[in-house]
Amino acid sequence: MKTVFIRESTDRSLPDASLFDLSEAQFHPCIGCWSCWWKTPGVCIHKDLEDFYRDYVNAGKVVFWAKPQQGFISSQMKSLFDRMIPLFLPYTTFRNGGTYHRPRYPRYPDIEFYYDYDFQDDEDYQIFHAYVYKVFEQFHARRIKIAPVSDFEKEGVV
Numbered sequence: 001m002k003t004v005f006i007r008e009s010t011d012r013s014l015p016d017a018s019l020f021d022l023s024e025a026q027f028h029p030c031i032g033c034w035s036c037w038w039k040t041p042g043v044c045i046h047k048d049l050e051d052f053y054r055d056y057v058n059a060g061k062v063v064f065w066a067k068p069q070q071g072f073i074s075s076q077m078k079s080l081f082d083r084m085i086p087l088f089l090p091y092t093t094f095r096n097g098g099t100y101h102r103p104r105y106p107r108y109p110d111i112e113f114y115y116d117y118d119f120q121d122d123e124d125y126q127i128f129h130a131y132v133y134k135v136f137e138q139f140h141a142r143r144i145k146i147a148p149v150s151d152f153e154k155e156g157v158v
Contacts (some may be wrong), residue, residue: 001060004109008074009067009116017063018055022076029079036086042104044086057087059109065149068117071124073132081135088140103140110143111136114152 005014008022028046035045043050056062066077073081087108088101113132119125129146136144 002055002058004055004059004062005065006062006080007065008076010065012065014063018059020052020055022074022080025076025080027079027083030082030085034090037090042086044083046083049083053084053087056084056109057105062109062111063152064111064113065152066113066115066117068115068128071117071119071128073128084139088138098134100138100140108140108142110145111139111141112145112147112152114147114149116149 003014003017004020005012005017006020006022007013010023013019027048030044033045036043039045064077066073068074085101087104089104091102092099093102094100113136115128115132117128119128132146133144
């Protein structure tokens with residue numbers, strides 16, 4: 001299955017992976033218009049991430065290489081997460097103590113999220129980890145791995 005590599009602030013690459021470089025990507029932020037749910041289901045009015053959406057939903061795995069800022073994901077990464085809402089239905093279900101959007105597609109990719117940041121405080125790390133995990137749980141990822149980039153490098157993939 002195909003792999004999508006989403007990176008920011010690095011020159012790393014993955015062989016045979018589709019690359020989405022956040023440090024160079026130009027896309028609009030979500031404006032909360034809900035057109036992607038009601039007027040043009042599954043399609044954002046901005047039409048600047050269509051290739052990314054197609055690659056994402058057809059991938060077996062998506063690898064994120066994130067460069068958090070001040071202990072949290074970058075604004076560009078947050079904008080990408082927000083813009084991924086067309087990949088899900090507006091209808092919600094309640095499970096595991098939370099509300100989740102229903103999936104639009106029959107399957108979603110596994111997620112590996114590597115971060116390049118040295119947390120000074122365990123509480124800060126726990127908040128970051130919980131947020132990132134919850135996002136990908138909302139994205140219906142079957143398997144979610146969150147680890148420092150040193151784990152990625154140890155695996156000899158770069």
